Amino acid sequence: MLGLMQNRALVLPNIFHRAERYFGHKPVVTATAGDTVSTSTIADVCGQVRRLATALDALGIGDDARVGTFCWNTEQHLALYFAAPCTGRVLHTVNIRLFTEQIVFVVNHARDEIMFVDRSLLPVLWPLAEKLSTVKYFVVIDDGSADSVPDDSRVLRYEQLLSDNEPYEGEFDVRDENTAAAMCYTSGTTGNPKGVVYSHRSTVLQALATLAADVLGLSERDVVMPIVPMFHVNSWGLPYAALLTGSGLVLPGPNMTPKALVTLLADHKVTVTAGVPTIWMGIAPLLGDYDLSGLRIILSGGSAVPTALSQRYLRAIGVPITQIWGMTETSPVATLCTPRTHHEGLSEDERLRVQARQGPPVPLVQLRVCDPATGAEVPWDNSSTGEVQAAGPWIASAYYESTDHETSFTDDGWLRTGDVAVCDEYGSVLLVDRTKDLVKSGGEWISSVHLENEIMAHPKVSEAAVIAIPHERWVERPLACVVVKAGESLTAEEVIEHLEPRVAKWWLPEAVEFIDAVPKTSVGKFSKKTLRAQFENYRLAEGGSSGMQ
Incomplete structure (x- = not known):
């Protein structure tokens, strides 16, 4: 019928x-x-x-x-x-x-x-x-x-x-x-x-x-x-x-420019806006100088939003940054982290930790987190990691005139995103890293994204990116590339001291290098490919010196 x-x-x-x-x-x-x-x-x-x-x-x-x-x-x-x-x-x-x-x-x-x-x-x-x-x-x-x-x-x-x-x-x-x-x-x-x-x-x-x-x-009453x-x-x-x-x-x-953008937001009483984290980092120092009371939601995607940055917006204008996740192949909106009933009663810090997640899939999108080796789904226990795979009516099924199908899509038609994540009992996704950006130290995985977020929580740090560097004993160890805020000074020892209470001891970067700026891709993401090329001759020796060789 x-x-x-x-x-x-x-x-x-x-x-x-x-x-x-x-x-x-x-x-x-x-x-x-x-x-x-x-x-x-x-x-x-x-x-x-x-x-x-x-x-x-x-x-x-x-x-x-x-x-x-x-x-x-x-x-x-x-x-x-x-x-x-x-x-x-x-x-x-x-x-x-x-x-x-x-x-x-x-x-x-x-x-x-x-x-x-x-x-x-x-x-x-x-x-x-x-x-x-x-x-x-x-x-x-x-x-x-x-x-x-x-x-x-x-x-x-x-x-x-x-x-x-x-x-x-x-x-x-x-x-x-x-x-x-x-x-x-x-x-x-x-x-x-x-x-x-x-x-x-x-x-x-x-x-x-x-x-x-x-x-x-979104409604007719909004200004986007x-x-x-x-x-x-x-x-x-x-x-x-x-x-x-x-x-x-x-x-x-x-x-x-940050000033031009924030002026538009204020002058036209914008209610909904969206950009990559680097945009919100640039605008952050200007928040106190403009009336942004019209804003009800600030979307950020492309890479993880540091919790400290979201907290800065919440305290300055009363609106945190809302995580959105997707990619060109997902059109791109696949998840969005909005407050749910099970978040009621949380403290401000707990809410910010929740909002640091990419969130559950939006209606009509299906996600699963799978072991890349076996293809089996991993448990929703907020600790088991796997590759995010996506399916839905606005998820790509193939690339235009390309033979790159086998590595990008599963046999049953799901998109392999290349993002590594954990999933909690409510289906909320938290990205851990890109598969190519994880640091594998002594057979165990270290999340470069998590390390970056914790480093960028330091009040003197503007940007930070973490890449894997070859190591004689552990195969790979993390190298932290840090950009210090203008007018501030910071040492490698201070960076490590800041991280010690926040991450496992074996996650601590083996070395810290200070750079002028983190290179960006064409869409404003951190270009770790560029950093890896820049530090390709960097070696971390067991018990020895670190640096370019």
Whole structure:
């Protein structure tokens, strides 16, 4: 027996037409490269979408073509989020922080036919133009930058393109919800980046889940400021969710300095914001200077949030940092750590420890923690470690035109994330490390993430990263790479003394090296690959000296 419900596809035109009809009056604020702020509306953005739809047809961009973007978080980028998929094309947001050879690889691998680029980013993209073999046009968006625009027949102006084309009339129609809507490439920490292709169905379902009370509880009353880039995993799905529910949007544009960001948060009474931990570290010293009373949730993902940082926000503005976990392959929201009934009655310190977890999976996502050797699930006892594996309607099943399937997916179709975690009795995940970042000392595992969090709790420490270094007796031992706050002084002995009451004795770093800054990946995570290369000749000798050899 079949249900007697209408079979309507879950496609992005549903979100577009709802936003256009019901929320056209809601504000969309964009900061420009010229330190000005422009305010438009969802109706204005929808108007751009309709003109872009006609323009893409007029330029002869294929029905199933990839539409590349090389842009900051702006209203024009938001328009492209809908113009490409609502016309049956595929949005390809290119990470502007990839190495140049990786940019060339992903654009050519995706076979982008057209690239939309912010004027301030032209100096990065245009020198690569001759290597981008499939790109027919480069459409320059004026973001207030003074950078020159090449005199080339392939170069078009966004504003002129809109004015030259009438808006598309009628409703957008995508019949198959499994049609590709967008694609994003992994950050390529090992080998070339891999393409992840999101369907209309997966995108709509995740946007709906974001509205759930135990996820973000996003509503029409919210003002959302996604600091996480729109070129990275669709800005964690926030642009789609915001238009689905009619939230106001504040888009920070190219000025990502802490002062610029916190000013936007305060001036526009932002209620929901999201970014990686390095963003919140940069803003932390400014918390006392701005009215952030509008904020109700601060999301952080990409890497673990130090408990001390979350505590600093809680005490300064009354809102802790909420952990979110996912990856390009999970669209990315897979878990979110919100308070539950069994947390009632906890002290502030206990609550902060809970909030340091990545949390339980959001609705419709399944997670399991498995022994990587045997494949068997480990107990939910908060101590047994294993690899996190994920399944669900917005979890990747394969990579775009890639043979890397066997090592990334299990035989029964679950995504192997490469993250090592423990799980408590309530299903709340706590990441211990990446499989490649664990330190195996004398046959026992040491969590580099846990050590980093404890080191960064020291009041004189700005950043810290821990990597494994070869050791004559124990095979590997931890090396702590520490960044001291400006104007402070710190010794290796003080770091060890700080750690002694906080971790097991055998976890204590064998050595501490002070560095100017922890290198970052293209998405703002600590680049331990870079640190390992920097200290590849470092040796830890039993009973001997430590250092570069």
